[in-house]
Amino acid sequence: MLSKIVRTVANQLILFILIFGLYIIAHGHLTPGGGFQGGAVIVSGVVMLLVAFSSKELKKSLRERFLSIMESTGALILIGLALAGIGTVFAYNFLVGTSIFGRIPPTGPNPGDIWTGGVIPLMNLAVGIKVIAGLSAVVLAMALFVNGEEVEE
Amino acid sequence: MRKVVGLILLLVVVAFLVWGVLPPTMHDFGYPPSDMDDYIIENAQEETGSNNVVTSVVFDYRLLDTLGEATILFTAVTGVLLLLRTLKRREESS
Numbered sequence: 001m002l003s004k005i006v007r008t009v010a011n012q013l014i015l016f017i018l019i020f021g022l023y024i025i026a027h028g029h030l031t032p033g034g035g036f037q038g039g040a041v042i043v044s045g046v047v048m049l050l051v052a053f054s055s056k057e058l059k060k061s062l063r064e065r066f067l068s069i070m071e072s073t074g075a076l077i078l079i080g081l082a083l084a085g086i087g088t089v090f091a092y093n094f095l096v097g098t099s100i101f102g103r104i105p106p107t108g109p110n111p112g113d114i115w116t117g118g119v120i121p122l123m124n125l126a127v128g129i130k131v132i133a134g135l136s137a138v139v140l141a142m143a144l145f146v147n148g149e150e151v152e153e
Numbered sequence: 154m155r156k157v158v159g160l161i162l163l164l165v166v167v168a169f170l171v172w173g174v175l176p177p178t179m180h181d182f183g184y185p186p187s188d189m190d191d192y193i194i195e196n197a198q199e200e201t202g203s204n205n206v207v208t209s210v211v212f213d214y215r216l217l218d219t220l221g222e223a224t225i226l227f228t229a230v231t232g233v234l235l236l237l238r239t240l241k242r243r244e245e246s247s
Binding site: 028036064071090105123131134137141144 | 195198200201202204205207208211212216217219220222223226229233234237238
């Protein structure tokens with residue numbers, strides 16, 4: 001555990017890192033970025049917490065069982081969305097033109113509309129959940145192993 | 154003897170690699186021309202409704218590739234957790 005100054009700053013900073021990561025995930029179909037990148041940003045916040053606080057502290061709030069369930073859920077949502085368009089082909093974008101994320105932007109440069117993209121925003125969210133859970137589990141397991149502690153179930 | 158054989162093999166491999174990037178065997182940049190990139194750039198916004206064409210390729214046109222990437226991440230996480238746990242248990246039992 002580091003000094004009180006570092007812990008306080010990390011406490012304030014984690015909120016902004018979470019918001020920035022969620023912004024990158026949610027706007028994956030409009031701006032550069034997406035599920036993988038936004039998930040990596042959020043996991044960098046988790047690493048900051050691991051450095052500022054001890055891994056023993058973080059072990060209480062990040063359970064490995066919960067992270068496993070989260071990662072499997074992300075993978076299942078991704079495969080489910082891909083299989084939902086199997087009527088045409090695998091991974092068919094069946095939501096374009098419907099009322100859910102279905103608006104079609106004009107071709108060429110335009111300001112962007114969050115309610116476009118069909119299944120792409122949902123898949124970004126699924127991949128984001130998957131990356132957050134997976135990389136957090138890896139980082140946490142490594143930190144606990146270095147400190148000679150057991151991964152909590 | 155082994156050193157001589159090794160040297161000859163090394164020279165053969167280096168000659169093969171150099172021959173591979175020399176102009177007669179290497180294609181020019183962008184040749185043979187492909188139509189797929191132009192098609193995606195022109196039609197991605199209309200077909201997938203996504204302004205970000207890179208995302209529309211990753212999550213729509215080439216989703217199977219992304220699925221493989223996700224599987225790689227899953228396998229890596231499983232491997233790390235499995236390995237670190239096993240080492241811990243072996244330490245305890247010994």
